[in-house]
Amino acid sequence: MAKYGCKNMVFSSSATVYGQPEKIPCVEDFNLVAMNPYGRTKLFLEEIARDIQKAEPEWRIILLRYFNPVGAHQSGKLGEDPKGIPNNLMPYIQQVAVGRLLELNVYGHDYPTKDGSAVRDYIHVMDLADGHIAALKKLFISEDIGCTAYNLGTGCGTSVLEMVSAFEKASGKKIPIKLCPRRPGDATAVYASTEKAEKELGWKAKYGIEDMCRDQWNWASNNPWGYQGKP
Numbered sequence: 001m002a003k004y005g006c007k008n009m010v011f012s013s014s015a016t017v018y019g020q021p022e023k024i025p026c027v028e029d030f031n032l033v034a035m036n037p038y039g040r041t042k043l044f045l046e047e048i049a050r051d052i053q054k055a056e057p058e059w060r061i062i063l064l065r066y067f068n069p070v071g072a073h074q075s076g077k078l079g080e081d082p083k084g085i086p087n088n089l090m091p092y093i094q095q096v097a098v099g100r101l102l103e104l105n106v107y108g109h110d111y112p113t114k115d116g117s118a119v120r121d122y123i124h125v126m127d128l129a130d131g132h133i134a135a136l137k138k139l140f141i142s143e144d145i146g147c148t149a150y151n152l153g154t155g156c157g158t159s160v161l162e163m164v165s166a167f168e169k170a171s172g173k174k175i176p177i178k179l180c181p182r183r184p185g186d187a188t189a190v191y192a193s194t195e196k197a198e199k200e201l202g203w204k205a206k207y208g209i210e211d212m213c214r215d216q217w218n219w220a221s222n223n224p225w226g227y228q229g230k231p
């Protein structure tokens with residue numbers, strides 16, 4: 001990038017850089033203590049970005065800390081199609097709903113939360129896309145960016161079991177679940193403070209979990225085997 005004079009960057013970071021925060025919602029200036037390997041990779045790359053900007057101040061870098069992107073394009077033609085067994089909640093629920101998997105493993109049902117399952121901040125992928133556009137606009141109209149981070153989330157926490165219930169309502173399908181032990185590296189509850197993004201990017205999430213589940217089911221029901229025909 002430096003060789004060709006391209007020193008504007010939007011980096012896809014993650015809420016996992018916060019680890020298990022001492023308090024919630026997560027604010028961008030919190031101490032960063034990633035708890036798992038994925039979060040550590042994001043944290044290391046953020047540090048590299050901060051270092052290069054300090055060394056060469058003409059760099060202008062925006063770090064977007066995604067919370068939990070879910071959902072699909074409203075057309076039902078563009079959605080998430082992970083290879084193998086999904087690592088994330090929503091594509092796993094989706095595959096159970098269409099009959100590709102028998103049941104959903106819920107990791108952790110004894111957390112100190114309202115229903116014992118972990119709490120996360122889920123954000124519609126279309127809101128996430130709008131967040132990228134807002135970040136790009138800021139890169140081209142603001143001078144004093146430096147290297148700065150923004151949370152992209154809704155600011156609302158939703159438990160795993162609440163999301164399962166919302167998906168059942170959207171799809172009309174019963175999602176069988178299996179309660180499993182907690183996974184190492186999983187935080188109890190993580191959700192975003194969105195004030196900085198609202199104030200400085202002029203961006204705010206528009207969609208709730210009902211919209212996310214509706215659009216995810218629209219994609220799944222139209223494409224039960226993803227982008228491939230049934231094997």
